[in-house]
Amino acid sequence: MKKILIFLAFTSMAFSIDMDALLNYNINSENVDEKLGETLYIKTYKCAACHGAKGEKASGTFSALDSKTASYLKSSLLKYQNDRDYGGKTRFVMQRYAKRLSHAEMDNIIAYIKGSDNLELPNSKNAEPAKKTQDGLFIE
Secondary structure, eight states: HHHHHHHHHHHHHHHHHOHHHHTTOOOOOOOOOHHHHHHHIIISSTTHHHHOOSSSSOOOSSSTTTTHHHHHHHHHHHHHHHHOSSSSSSSHHHHHHHHHHHHHHHHHHHHHHHOOGGGGOOOOOOOOOOOOOOOOOOOO
């Protein structure tokens, strides 16, 4: 009985994830830095190699990012971070990059791609895209 209680205590601590922080789709346009986003996108993570200088490049393998909404981009990055089955044949590459990104870095990169005036997400704390997958992740 003691072992069961210890196990339950441990698992409850291990799974006490802050879901608001994990699935924070809100981008506060006042706290983004497009110049930093450009540096992260082009120099640090080298996103431009596959997606183009401003996310305009599309091929059979890589998506153009500039035509996507900010909420779609944020949702996709979060899915790459948290769902090992999300994405197509290039998912392993994207997962490696996405797992290294903080929410602030995501927001800055998205602000660089979309422009800080085009971050159409609502400013409510728990703003999120409207549709959910069967796993509870949000899609555009």
